[in-house]
Amino acid sequence: MSAPWWQGCAIYQIYPRSFQDSNDDGIGDLKGIARRLDYLAGLGVGAIWISPIYPSPMVDFGYDVAHYCDVDPRFGTLADFDDLLVQAHRRGLKVLLDFVPNHSSDQHPWFVESRASRENQKRDWYIWRDPAADGGPPNNWISDFGGSAWQWDEATGQYYYHAFLKEQPDLNWRHPAVQAAMYDVMRFWLDRGVDGFRIDVLWHMLKAADFPDNPPNPAYRPGMGEMHRLLQRHSTDQPEVHLIAAEMREIADSYGARGQGERVLIGEIYLPVERLMHYYGGERRGVHLPFNFQLVDMPWRAAALAAAITGYEAALPPRGWPNWVLGNHDRPRVATRRGQAQARVAAVLLLTLRGTPTLYYGDELGLSDVAIEPSQVRDPRELREPGLALGRDPVRTPMPWDDSDNAGFSRARPWLPLNADWPARNVMRMAEDPQSILTLYRRLLALRCDRPALSIGDFALLNVADETLVYARRHGTERLIVALNLGERQHRLELPDWARGSRMLLSTTGDAAPVEAGVLLLRSNEAVVLEAR
Template identity: 45%
Template sequence: MNRADTLADASPAIADRPWWKGAAIYQIYPRSFQDSNGDGIGDLPGITQRLPHVASLGVDAIWISPFFKSPMKDFGYDVADYCDVDPIFGTLDDFDALVARAHEMGLKVLIDQVYSHTSDEHPWFAESRADRTNRKSDWYVWADAKRDGSPPSNWQSVFGGPAWTWDARRRQYYLHNFLNSQPQLNMHKPEVQEAVLGVMRFWLNRGVDGFRIDALNFAMHDPELRDNPPAPATDRPRTRPFDFQVKKHNMSHPDIPAFIERIRTLTDEYDGIFTVAEVGGDEAEAEMKSFTAGEEHLNSAYGFNFLYAEKLTPGAICAALAEWPDEEGVGWPSWAFENHDAPRATSRWWSPADRGKAARLKVTLLAALRGNIILYYGEELGLTQVDIPFEQLHDPEAIANWPLTLSRDGARTPMPWEASAAHCGFTDGEPWLPVGEENASRSVEAQEADDESLLHHTRAMLALRRANPALHHGAVERCETVGDLFVIERRAGTQSIRCLFNFGSFAVAPPSDLSSGTVLASTNGATAASLPPLSAMVIEL
């Protein structure tokens, strides 16, 4: 059968733990979830309207990507006012109503925080760039030109080109690791840290339950502005100057964990707050551990183990899990297969003919991982990457690097709610991005009516995870390939669960010692006698 068959409700052993440890979190990209006013752009009232769907999945929390006031050159990750809602998304009252409704439905609310940079339209930057003597003159990273007028260092921007832009007002360069309209905050300054902690307190006082912190390892730079060394030779294609360097000095400064301790001190003043950092780059695993070590740092972190992986392999899964053993002092991981910056996973990993079954396999695997799991909106429907033509692109990175960088817009297309409605029920107006013909057929309406759909399977797998401590928070006792099967075993207390996966193209007969026990869930027709291609089975030992 395709739909998992869960056997129990939430376990008391799970209820006794912090709500976030083992949580399932649903990421909402607000521009694309639900438009309530017909302007073609999703908004906060639209999210509130669709919360019943989110709650029905059985997730513990929602994470809302930036909705703050912004010129939208990087679609909200260029913040012009940390403490206000951009009018295209609504008002602070709309946000308060969303939080209240989410809490009524048992959902926690996490919001994005961007502390490495602001928009160049932020009042802090306007004051900082005015001259070299004002009280915010060093709130951003400013530096004189070299004697020949060139930038202070060789650092390169993620989005292409030098990470320095000349500003005639101050006759200096300012640093930007992303767009030149995203100047870098000088987080070495205690006053800047106080300011962003004040932002965090503002939202905590409005009832949020935690934060996803964007690009945290970019928060501090090398004050000596030393050049980055060249990256070693690689077989991987390099599409940006950024790819040619080891990012040793423009990010990952060793003082970042001390700032994180200040974040933890603040969040500990409130009950049940969860913090998770996004950490990418060459040293991601070490930084994730540093940022989450002990009880003085963040609760969790996630990297790009799977988000940009071209293939899903047992080796990659086991390597990722092995970095986070169930040991004292080791942090708690979070995992995502998809998000707003990465191509949809089913499009990356499988051919069109296999994507239906593969999407169910992927959800089963996600439910089996130790750590928090993050579902990107529409992942429960099996949404695929939409091919956006150049003339319809909004993504600045894709436009700048066309056609070598796959557009992030293709993973940000509107949520298809009703196949029979205009624009699948997302908006009454013209959507900011096309829904995509293929994704229209995967609407919530259509899948609600089909008991064998991915939507129902996702609900069942999340319920299974919540009901079984071994899946929810248990240690990984085994992760390996046995013949043609991939095996993950988890244990919590007296409960042990084995998960069998067939990623191959041919049916596999599992050895009896692997398939014995009580079958808790079967995906894509798996049985104790045979696991068809792209099938899985969850067994309690």
């Protein structure tokens, strides 16, 4: 059991605005997170990742950073963060922060200086370009939130680049002073005891130096969102970004080398698997975990899942450790995508695959996307491209803790509406129900902690047939079998000879049929974990 801590544990993402309010302003905060640490430790996760808490105008709810080395007053103070860190560590929980290095807020002092004049010493800290020959933007690049990625600045007569909102200008990572300043930001938080970072849009950080037009996307269809009209060939995933990732890794590794505890880097990277693998690095290591989002979008079919799992495993470099994600603050919740019954099956898949799993807050309750009325919309993406269902508010709604007013999240009106079924679908009620999805998550996480085969063991695909997916997890003499039924019909599965005497460890139905004569009866929408004997 000598694996690094980040290989053996599950990570839990907290969207701080929506987790727990402690000061009755309708917005979650750091003291609120601290209040719920016992819940997280009892759930069985090993680390929490907190979405941005830095000072921000909140145009993009914290992903527009105005100060990288402080805490926004909405969330508390640096002292509150330090206290949260101490309390989390006392409970054996690691703490990861969201690092947003690609862009800052347009209110960050660096950008205020940069746009002051063409001669300002920080002018080249951001990406400024002259107009094209026709006076328009320098090239055809499109913001991920729609519209041109270039914003005209009348005062200085140039455009600046923003991959997202115009209030989020991109930093120029080709400038050595920018690199040095941002590496110092990492050290600031690592010195305080942070256990690592999730690095926002890592693959965006370097752009082609000559800024050519992006080519059209032949697969584009109306309704996909304007950003997909072009292939981001020159605006993302440039080869030089791996040098940046390697330098970040060296900073993180230096803390472990000094005996200050191993730190982890997780990269947000939406790329095909073959390109994703480059972010593990080569001779110079990259991030520890380039996020693997395949389970979020892929077809929910046994053959497709099997192909994705085995293909991903085969693509991993020799030192690469896998990871899996079912949802996050940007994508529809798994219960919305798959339904309540299959959300339970998905939980088993996530927590029994080889690699580090990341859970999104509320998925352990089976939360679905919440309907947001037009007057309640807060997300700038939905406001910019209404009617395309691109808004992220539905997956960022408050955590329902109990059946008291506002579900125990706040004594004030929450910043976004609660899930309509919160009187029943809340932590207090579901913790008391032995058949709830929350109880299932707790049992799965406990099983991961108890069984090395699940936390660090190897993976072997056993069977793919129709609606069923069966695989083994093995470590030393311990052999476990996981069987998933992705459909409504029951299936009889014949187990391999070495597993004919298996006993049931866990079932999503709670009253699974025993294995008889080497045959497993897998019921509708059921997933099981067996121990071979």
